[in-house]
Amino acid sequence: MRVPFIKMHGLGNDFIMLDARETPLPGPLENATVKALADRREGIGCDQLILMEPDDTATIRMRIYNSDGAEVEACGNGARAAGMLLGEEATIATAGGMIATRPDASGISVDMGVPRFEWDAIPLAYPMDTERLPLGWGTLEAPLAINVGNPHVVFFVDDADAVPLEALGPQIEMDSVFPERINVNVAEVVERASMRLRVWERGAGLTRACGTGACASAVAAMRRGLVDREVTVHLPGGPLIIAWGDDDRIIMTGGATEAFRGTFAWDDYAG
Numbered sequence: 372m373r374v375p376f377i378k379m380h381g382l383g384n385d386f387i388m389l390d391a392r393e394t395p396l397p398g399p400l401e402n403a404t405v406k407a408l409a410d411r412r413e414g415i416g417c418d419q420l421i422l423m424e425p426d427d428t429a430t431i432r433m434r435i436y437n438s439d440g441a442e443v444e445a446c447g448n449g450a451r452a453a454g455m456l457l458g459e460e461a462t463i464a465t466a467g468g469m470i471a472t473r474p475d476a477s478g479i480s481v482d483m484g485v486p487r488f489e490w491d492a493i494p495l496a497y498p499m500d501t502e503r504l505p506l507g508w509g510t511l512e513a514p515l516a517i518n519v520g521n522p523h524v525v526f527f528v529d530d531a532d533a534v535p536l537e538a539l540g541p542q543i544e545m546d547s548v549f550p551e552r553i554n555v556n557v558a559e560v561v562e563r564a565s566m567r568l569r570v571w572e573r574g575a576g577l578t579r580a581c582g583t584g585a586c587a588s589a590v591a592a593m594r595r596g597l598v599d600r601e602v603t604v605h606l607p608g609g610p611l612i613i614a615w616g617d618d619d620r621i622i623m624t625g626g627a628t629e630a631f632r633g634t635f636a637w638d639d640y641a642g
């Protein structure tokens with residue numbers, strides 16, 4: 372059986388979108404199936420696979436799988452991609468919480484919900500001050516930890532490009548202090564309305580952009596008083612505007628792009 376897919380990206384963070392709202396997949400989406408589809412040499416290739424399903428409480432349910440095959444709770448760029456396909460105001464149920472999308476003059480705007488800072492909401496292995504973890508890895512130290520539907524640490528650095536994130540990212544991601552692993556952000560404040568950001572994503576590695584990473588890093592910078600409550604976050608793949616409102620909710624605005632559509636043979640990847 373052939374299954375249709377849509378290849379999309381948000382600022383170069385790319386996705387295989389599977390729309391199972393009307394026609395369910397032929398079988399369960401196993402870890403090995405996702406890995407094979409995400410493989411850039413043998414499969415279609417992507418950073419994340421996004422499964423859109425029907426839901427009783429929201430316009431859709433969005434399930435998110437990293438390229439390592441694991442299902443995770445949140446994906447900001449994926450939410451904008453789904454919002455673009457839905458084409459109008461929509462609510463999206465995710466494992467990380469309910470979010471809402473809205474077409475906007477500059478792309479898609481997403482209400483990403485409320486950030487969490489309690490140590491066990493990140494989660495961390497034991498109680499610590501999440502404003503400034505008393506930890507360091509190489510030249511990176513004292514990050515802020517935050518959960519924006521998924522877990523992040525944010526390190527503030529003078530020059531984001533100079534950080535050897537390919538080496539430090541996996542070390543930090545896998546550290547036992549983060550029982551569910553972690554997304555690793557290196558953020559450089561340019562001025563009060565502008566930041567630069569590189570992200571090592573849990574389960575996917577270095578990506579061109581990470582929407583939740585941009586939300587986490589912007590809110591971290593706001594908490595430390597380094598930027599205003601609305602900031603443009605410049606990622607390698609392009610900019611995102613992040614606002615943290617008085618109602619505590621994070622609004623992310625930016626583009627999403629459809630690259631191409633195709634089909635794949637389910638039996639080539641499943642089982």
Ligand SMILES: N[C@@H](CCC[C@H](N)C(=O)O)C(=O)O
Nearest residue numbers: 446447448521573581582583
């Ligand atoms: N690229 C995403 C984040 C995807 C999930 C993340 N790697 C995790 O494991 O939590 C985004 O745009 O937010």
